[in-house]
Amino acid sequence: MKTGQHVFPFEQGDKSMKSLLGGKGANLAEMARIGLPVPPGFTVTTEACNQYLRQGGGLWPELKGEIIENLNLLEQQTSRNFGGEQPLLLSVRSGAVISMPGMMDTVLNLGLNEKATESLAVETGNRRFALDCYRRFIQMFGDVVLKVGHYSFENVLTEIRQRKKVKTDAELNEADLEQVVKDFLDLVHEETGNEFPTDPQEQLFFAIEAVFKSWNTDRAVVYRKANRIPDDLGTAVNVQAMVFGNLGADSGTGVAFTRDPSTGERKLYGEYLLNAQGEDVVAGIRTPKPLEGLKKDLPAVYSRFIEICDILENHYRDMQDIEFTIERGKLYMLQTRTGKRTTSAALRVAVDMVKEELITKQEAIKRIEPHQLEHLMHWRIDPDAKKDIIASGLPASPGAASGKVIFDADRAEETAQAGEKVLLVRPETTPDDISGIIAAEGVLTSRGGMTSHAAVVARGMGKPCVCGCDELKIELGKGRFYIAGVEYSEGEVLSIDGSTGQVILGETSLIEPQFSDEFHELLGWADEIRRLKVRANADNPEDSRLALEMGAQGIGLCRTEHMFMAAERVPVVQKMILSSELKEREAALDELLPMQQSDFKGILKEMVGKPVTIRLLDPPLHEFLPDRENLLVEVDRLQREGGDAEKLAFKEELLQKVRNLSEFNPMLGHRGCRLGLVYPEIYRMQVRAIFMAVFELLEEGFPPDQLKPEIMIPLVGHRGEMEMMKQLVDNEAAAVFKEQGRQLSYLVGTMIELPRACLVADQLAESASFFSFGTNDLTQTTLGYSRDDSEGKFLPFYLQQKILKENPFAEIDREGVGRLVEIAIEKGRLTRPDIKLGICGEHGGDPSSIEFFHAAGLEYVSCSPYRIPIARLAAARASLYQIEY
């Protein structure tokens, strides 16, 4: 490579030179280098493009000189003459480093003018072919280089077809094409004010400049911004001798994948057309034939093609997407690149290639983006089913579901218990609706966004959810709703697709998620590689079982409040909360104890041998009470209408208590360990329930070292909180052990979810044996964002304005929240070098966040069961990429 060299013949390049030659150019050079049949050509580099753009346009003499030099070389290689006898025709194609729509694509047959066309006619013995090439060239060049509207050319063709009463251009004869050429040249003159350039060299320079300029079209700029592609990459230009697939029955063109891109099966998959150019395939006038047909049509070409596909796959060590042309029985490769594929195919290809010893397990893991696995994890709508889509909202939690529309959590529960499928439909959901969400197949709301309560809870439970469906108007009190003006009644059956946001009328047939052998195999390899453990956020035995199936190594977050939400428990919980005396409250807690105990027993039994982190009660107590607004209206009505004085008195008192407990900012209110400190009897009951559950299991014969409760104190911010809570747990444990006459081992730790907790982590670690980062709340406090509010208000705007690169509730904010996590780790280890560290916020299931947690040195991440496979893969990739840095 010469200094300042801006043009490279294919022989001088290779696949490592992508950033200089673009993807297409580098691969053409590579194919030429390894001896595959590639029509000769050269590439003008991305650096030339950048220099061109920097200096504000104009090809400079040195660059022109280099191009002409390479053109001469090309004439020698092909024994043809650019613009002369046996004319050399060129294709000119853009080729960016990262493939990008919106840029100039291709000009074919460049180099033709009247004289060259006649030479071509003589040479091929086919004047119609030559004229057709010429009119195609004028049309493409006129369109993409001279910016004469595409439709103007089409109008000319339409007119002549109508005049000649034919349907396709192929039916036009020589004379017709002569007329077309003339009309095209006139059209260009008329629209641009200039004659169509007849000097081939001038044509080439024009085309190269056009490619350069196309880097900065509006569409290209927008696309780069949206996809965060740097603006200074530039595009290369590939100039290549034309080969013709339309020179008769022994010519043709086609595309192929070396494996099936939808299943990954190892068999060639592609199509071809004889006597056609690439654009004919695209135009869709003739239907291409499956690739196997070529075996019969042109056996020698077919077997050579098979051979080349093998070479390419072995060479590139990945499934290839190939374009080829056959000119009079000779095969030419026009492009090869890594083939796009479905997630299933990607898994199969990767696993197969490991078995074929083409790639290593590590490479296989790097080839699957963790996010891709999401597609496999959910029920889907049968793609072949008929769908009556009546509205659409935000795709808030993936998967599909059908069910009877129910507006109310209690009725949703009843209906589900009666064996019917339910879709919970509400303007928005609140913690009051949890039992309804649990009972429902899916959730549909008219308000709220991707991080609304409904969305967050549904994602946590792996239930499909469509949110913020504006077209849906619900009249809760009247039992009806409207979509696009049409009235429906509660009880109507709808389906939702939480992956697309579609709302569908009636029941739809669904496809169950299925996991292939390759899926399990690849994740098995990931397990060998990763250092981070993966636990599950699960609150009941069913979820625990699911989590185990997904590969969980324990439970990282068991939220005990969800256990309080079941319909039959709510009255007891409310009794407990509304107690004005300790005795009364303790009596209610005594009722709750066996319920909690049986919950814990179920979970611990599923997780025998694995650690189970149980978080003591966290939400503010008012979340368990009746809705304040409903109560207010009820009281007002009773007051005004008179009548049942006793009921009024009761409701007034209830309202008063709801008011006393209600908070301006419940997120920052009386919750977490603040509850445990003020109402220690609640936490004592929970601790007792945990240990009693363990003793029950011991009696059933489970070995004590296989039951590993880790008791987690939420929302700790001060040393004293942790000390007092640790003491409470230890005291209650000691009491139970004494009653049972036997000691158990257990851990007490804390959730780290406040900035202050991070800053004084050294103090907390004095009494906490583990930290589990609650990154949901830590994000809320560090950024000052209420998760329940921000989505509908400023978050979408922030993302759109790029103030935020990502939703911080989905991907961890490394500079803010991440920095606090690092501080906490460092400080925690100062006091307790072996402190156990994990994370149980929703970020535990996000690949980018997992990369961060791996680097930060955590022991485990915990996420909802359906994200465990993603986390396993992401953790493995984090290990692999970290080693390479």
Next chain:
Amino acid sequence: MKTGQHVFPFEQGDKSMKSLLGGKGANLAEMARIGLPVPPGFTVTTEACNQYLRQGGGLWPELKGEIIENLNLLEQQTSRNFGGEQPLLLSVRSGAVISMPGMMDTVLNLGLNEKATESLAVETGNRRFALDCYRRFIQMFGDVVLKVGHYSFENVLTEIRQRKKVKTDAELNEADLEQVVKDFLDLVHEETGNEFPTDPQEQLFFAIEAVFKSWNTDRAVVYRKANRIPDDLGTAVNVQAMVFGNLGADSGTGVAFTRDPSTGERKLYGEYLLNAQGEDVVAGIRTPKPLEGLKKDLPAVYSRFIEICDILENHYRDMQDIEFTIERGKLYMLQTRTGKRTTSAALRVAVDMVKEELITKQEAIKRIEPHQLEHLMHWRIDPDAKKDIIASGLPASPGAASGKVIFDADRAEETAQAGEKVLLVRPETTPDDISGIIAAEGVLTSRGGMTSHAAVVARGMGKPCVCGCDELKIELGKGRFYIAGVEYSEGEVLSIDGSTGQVILGETSLIEPQFSDEFHELLGWADEIRRLKVRANADNPEDSRLALEMGAQGIGLCRTEHMFMAAERVPVVQKMILSSELKEREAALDELLPMQQSDFKGILKEMVGKPVTIRLLDPPLHEFLPDRENLLVEVDRLQREGGDAEKLAFKEELLQKVRNLSEFNPMLGHRGCRLGLVYPEIYRMQVRAIFMAVFELLEEGFPPDQLKPEIMIPLVGHRGEMEMMKQLVDNEAAAVFKEQGRQLSYLVGTMIELPRACLVADQLAESASFFSFGTNDLTQTTLGYSRDDSEGKFLPFYLQQKILKENPFAEIDREGVGRLVEIAIEKGRLTRPDIKLGICGEHGGDPSSIEFFHAAGLEYVSCSPYRIPIARLAAARASLYQIEY
């Protein structure tokens, strides 16, 4: 000082040995050392006490030896014999390093038994006196050493007085006293089971042990805990030869302050009694005479006393509180210590002593605790006025006020405008009530605590406030309230004392706050010393003027939202908020522009020459809308009762908008710059109003370099927010400058009130010229405490349990919030070494927090006008103490 020496004769000590000899002992030694007449004695050290307590009791032989040795010395010095002829009598007093109630105080006349009493009788020629000494000794020793109940002795005396038909003990004759002594000895035997100890040495050892043990009485332990006095200080014991003030008309006892402790005036202030012991003064049977009387009674003693007072003041360089006894014409000093005084007196003494060249200005400043100044800052209830106290609540904001009870903000405003004084009385207040609080003289609420909305806002405005008055039951709708079952109507006149929490029926006469010359003089010295500047939080010209009077050097926080709250503006603000289209909103903003402009003009004019930091709109928009609950009930009524369909439709729409804007956690919601980004037109209007105001002032002839607006962007957490907001301000500024044909200088900076802002302060400093720490919100987010909620719920419990040492909203949490402040300063200076740094949270007026901000290197603190003097003094003290560290 010998190694292991545990007993020091007065001659060996001095005032620097307080921690070893206790306060009293060190001062006795000091007085002896400088030649003042102190009865000889010795001190058993605090170390002896600690060793005694460590080893669980028992005086050890070496210690006993030292005591006996010193006793022998004392016999020589006094030429008296302990327990013999011319008996040596002792006083034994405790003397801790920090004076502490709850510990054993004093035993007098120790050393008496039957034999010594008779010797004393012979020596003094006054057997009645000797017997009286003996019975006093038995009584005191019995009470404080032997723990025989005080009342048992009193009963004996009462009985004999009744029998003898006399009123006082002084009327008992020799025989009576002989009987009393006998009865006392029997009583001790009866109650303790032992004979009263007659061996003087034994008496002394008993007494010393009793003092040691009293260090750990329950009361003493509780007191130390409450006052954070370390438990390992221990107490010393002072053993001193008795002198007698009750040996006739040339004997006496008294106390004196070297200056007037209530005004600080430089004149001796004290009282004395002739022929009396100290306890007689305390008992209050005889009325002591003003000290001047001594001049006539005992002129030589008097002039000697004057002389000694001068010596002591000059020696200690502070006002002294002195105890003395005169024994047969000879003056003895029994104690001297720094005298307690009122705030006014403290100021006067300090300033006078500087003028007398007794102390330096620096010392004067160290002598005034900043908190003391609070007492001077408020209207007080005339202490001589009659008060009918009918209830009491929390003293939430100091000062006193009287006014008509009004339940509603709007009516409060109307009533005040009609010229009547108003007391806003509500169950609790919300931001809706701001205009009412502004209009009212003071605020009284039945709910909420020291950090409730009412309390915080009232403190900010310097209005008196009593919160959480449980006894007050308000029936808002019925225009009446109840206190202790008595019904009152709205309109009743009440008074409140926000310094004590008292609620008083009717109007009360009030005393205006007045600032003495000394107040101004001392603060002037503070201004010379302090490095920290002090600015004010002020939102209108009146407050600005007040702030200047208080010594503000600028405005650190002008909250523009308070300007939106005035009654005539609220409709325009609501129109702006409820606009569904930009045009509509801009029209409403056009109406607001001249109002804001005139607000800013007024403030900037007051503050000419000083910087004014104006914060752009901060609170969520729903704070300006009608109350959601009221609206809900109204809509429900209209819906059920039918009737005015148009009104219903309007209210329904309004409710819908209120609902759309309402938030689960408004503190973490759509506020601050999040508003400015989504509705840039609001901020643009405000910026325009600021600069237009400056141009108006320029036209009035004010010089441009004297008008210094600093525009502050609230709630920034991300670099992009600051960049975009800076751009908005600069653009609008440029537009106004272009219209006006003239440039102005200004600053743009941000409030730092989110943990994330601290962690990325380097990024924010790229576009922010200043940081002002909003420590209120930073405390809320760092600790995860909602200020509006935590007070009534867990905060009092946390303080009581010592999980929190201080209310973090009053005194900055150094480990959490403070650490973030330090991080932000460090990072901000990385990018912009000369970045302007201040703090405008309420902590800006708290002395301990100011000390922290000084050390952290801020340029200024900003606080409410009434706290400025406190801040000025605290800042000076921070400078002084930092230098000394």
